[in-house]
Amino acid sequence: MIQRNGLPSILQRVTRTLLVMALLWALLMAGVVRLVTHHEVDELMDQSLIESAEILHSVIALLHQQGLDQAMAQTHSEYEEHLVWQIIQPETGLLVAQSHKAPDRPMQLTLAPEPRDTPDGLWRVVSFGFQNDPQHILLVAQSEEERVEARTEAATYTLVGTLLMGLLMTLLLNLRVRRELKPLARLSQAVQACDPLRLETLPKSPERAELVPMLQAIRELGQRLAQRINSERAFSAHAAHALRTPLAGIDAQLAVALKEAPESLRPRLTRTREAATRLSRVMQALLTMFRSGGDPQRQPVDVADLLPIQAFSSLQIDTEADLPVSVDPDLLAAVLFNLLDNAQRHRARRVQLRVSQADGINRLRLQDDGEGCPPERLQSLRSALERQDYGSDGSTKGLGLVLADLVVRAHGGQMTLPAVESGFCVELSWPQD
The missing domain is CATH 3.30.565.10 (Histidine kinase-like ATPase, C-terminal domain)
Structure with a gap:
């Protein structure tokens, strides 16, 4: 259904409402998921960081005791490194050893077993001490860029999924609304083809419960119209009979007057008879039109x-x-x-x-x-x-x-x-x- 005569369409209004609801739902879900994922993803990544740091600490602690941590730091291949580590002397700020993509400066100088952000905000760091070497600290860090990317991807995928689901639901609801509006369109066509004077043209039983009052009102209106039309036809027939006789008498009297009147009056009487004749025809035409509704x-x-x-x-x-x-x-x-x-x-x-x-x-x-x-x-x-x-x-x-x-x-x-x-x-x- 489309807009006609500038009137709003029910289908268009419902479709716009559903679309706005879908967009608002997607934005709301994206906001909620962003808050949840920001907390949960950070918690999961912190837990992964701690677990990874503990593993690295066990390995590097053994190598550190054997003096092999320098050699370990130099053996690497090109790959995307999400975790980096450093061994530092917190008292002097000296960087003893590091992974190949770790910063060239110590990320922090204090021992903190819980994950924390570095002062520059570029890393999330967890630190461990060595049991037999309290002068050195192992720092294991994850880049903030990687963490932001993980949060962004989680929020984006959720937003896209929610939006697609909302659009799919809008499409399904739109199709359903179209289907439910078809009985109303068929009722409109039936009313358009209805003739109050012919009972067989009245709309049939409604297809939906909501249309029952409307159909009943249409039938009652048709009955009132039929009653009024029949009354007006009866009145028109009576009026035609009541007017036809006087006009016919006037025409007859004028015809007699034309024969008996002097020559000087005959033109006026002729025009009067012509006017009366035309009045009779006009009256008959009007009564016929209003009584039968026929074409002129x-x-x-x-x-x-x-x-x-x-x-x-x-x-x-x-x-x-x-x-x-x-x-x-x-x-x-x-x-x-x-x-x-x-x-x-x-x-x-x-x-x-x-x-x-x-x-x-x-x-x-x-x-x-x-x-x-x-x-x-x-x-x-x-x-x-x-x-x-x-x-x-x-x-x-x-x-x-x-x-x-x-x-x-x-x-x-x-x-x-x-x-x-x-x-x-x-x-x-x-x-x-």
């Missing part, structure tokens, strides 16, 4: 032919609409009527209507020179329309914007409210096909 009846339309100019004679409507657009004419006529009515109620004198096409998208822009809208109010309208919050808090009071938004959404498009210097502007955009 698209056809190529010249927007200029849909303008109810006679109904808004006080408005100067400047039109730029040379190309026909694919749209439901009755629905678009209802939108134009309500948007022009809004403009007139907000004291507009002039309205500019521009229709254009680009990249398969139809755009209809209607801008008036009325009172306009404050920036705060405009932003509130945008937010309400984006949420499709049609008036629960009064933010989209009035039918014009609501109807325009519903109709353009039914055409697969969207409505925007651009900021303009004066007046108010509405822009509708929807696909050509």
Whole structure:
């Protein structure tokens, strides 16, 4: 799962947390192991130093009695020497004998059976005296460099091992999290394909116990939506029947009036009958759309032919609409009527209507020179329309914007409210096909 619409991903957050935990665990273990190994390795190396010194003391003491320690010091071969020794006279500071890689100066001048560091910090020394020769001391030492290397290697290997184990556990946990999130993704797909009016499309039994409350809530929501849709369909059917009869009666009365009216009144009566006929078609289109949720009846339309100019004679409507657009004419006529009515109620004198096409998208822009809208109010309208919050808090009071938004959404498009210097502007955009 990846981030969508700027929202954080559960998987990414869990993965980052596991990775940070693995790194902190590795550092913590490395710190603990370093403290432990620093003490234990030093203790082991001190013990090895003492044991090695005792062995060397036994050998060198015998050779020292026989006067052969000088010869022993000169016989050597090239090898990595971790222990060195010296025989010194502590009273005079004279270096009597030494191993080939031992320092040329006495490492210390006092007898100390317990290991201790030399003043320069380069050696760890243990010393022994000779039973039959108290004037000489045997010093056996180990370089501090070798001891640091041993401690560093122990800490490094521990750190690397712990870090690798932490990364391996992070990978395994990540794979496990991915697997456990799959039921949630499948539930999301099932909800997306769900139709509240078709019971067989409701999500099936959940795959995890944690999803049971969510699935129950989704089913209850679907039932409420289905009940509401059925209620609205019943109301729409009743409204259609209640409105159809009066409109049909008005059309019939106008038809009779046309025959009996004098010639001077017939143009007005004709326009009135045409308006009533269009109102009937608009009402039927709206009720059909809201009742069935079906697609609009698209056809190529010249927007200029849909303008109810006679109904808004006080408005100067400047039109730029040379190309026909694919749209439901009755629905678009209802939108134009309500948007022009809004403009007139907000004291507009002039309205500019521009229709254009680009990249398969139809755009209809209607801008008036009325009172306009404050920036705060405009932003509130945008937010309400984006949420499709049609008036629960009064933010989209009035039918014009609501109807325009519903109709353009039914055409697969969207409505925007651009900021303009004066007046108010509405822009509708929807696909050509």
